[in-house]
Amino acid sequence: MADPEVQKNSELLNDERWMRLALEEAAQAADHGDVPVGAVIVIGECVAGRGRNQTERRQDPTAHAEMLALRQAARVSGYYRMPSATLYVTLEPCAMCAGAIVLARIKRVVFGAWDPKAGACGSLRNVIQDHRLNHRCSQTGGILQQECSVQLKAFFSTLRGSRGT
Numbered sequence: 230m231a232d233p234e235v236q237k238n239s240e241l242l243n244d245e246r247w248m249r250l251a252l253e254e255a256a257q258a259a260d261h262g263d264v265p266v267g268a269v270i271v272i273g274e275c276v277a278g279r280g281r282n283q284t285e286r287r288q289d290p291t292a293h294a295e296m297l298a299l300r301q302a303a304r305v306s307g308y309y310r311m312p313s314a315t316l317y318v319t320l321e322p323c324a325m326c327a328g329a330i331v332l333a334r335i336k337r338v339v340f341g342a343w344d345p346k347a348g349a350c351g352s353l354r355n356v357i358q359d360h361r362l363n364h365r366c367s368q369t370g371g372i373l374q375q376e377c378s379v380q381l382k383a384f385f386s387t388l389r390g391s392r393g394t
């Protein structure tokens with residue numbers, strides 16, 4: 230049997246690897262003036278979906294990174310339920326995305342920065358682990374938290390700078 234400590238370390242390295250991909254997606258959102266949030270859905274060792282926040286670009290309040298990644302992954306896998314998938318996202322999912330994650334039966338959610346203002350995976354509420362719902366995800370928060378929050382803070386400070394406030 231594998232040493233549980235070694236197994237835990239390799240899981241952490243794996244989580245960080247996929248989170249870096251989500252950070253790359255997020256950076257592209259910022260290029261278009263959107264709050265930099267990126268998401269990646271992994272099934273097995275393959276990326277099934279990617280998304281970056283595009284609410285400003287598309288003028289669509291539902292165009293969050295997780296929603297776009299879920300849509301792509303469902304299209305790619307041919308089924309809207311993904312019980313073996315892990316969703317990586319740079320910011321704690323909001324209530325809308327957490328609801329969609331439950332509907333998609335995602336197995337595990339890994340996020341970077343906590344969102345005390347809108348987070349629905351532990352901050353304001355926990356939709357993905359609500360025992361009253363018929364599906365619960367396992368979750369890990371705080372993976373590459375530093376990088377994820379620095380990216381968000383840099384975006385908002387540039388925004389404030391350009392508005393002269």
Ligand SMILES: [Zn+2]
Nearest residue numbers: 293322323326
């Ligand atoms: Zn959301």
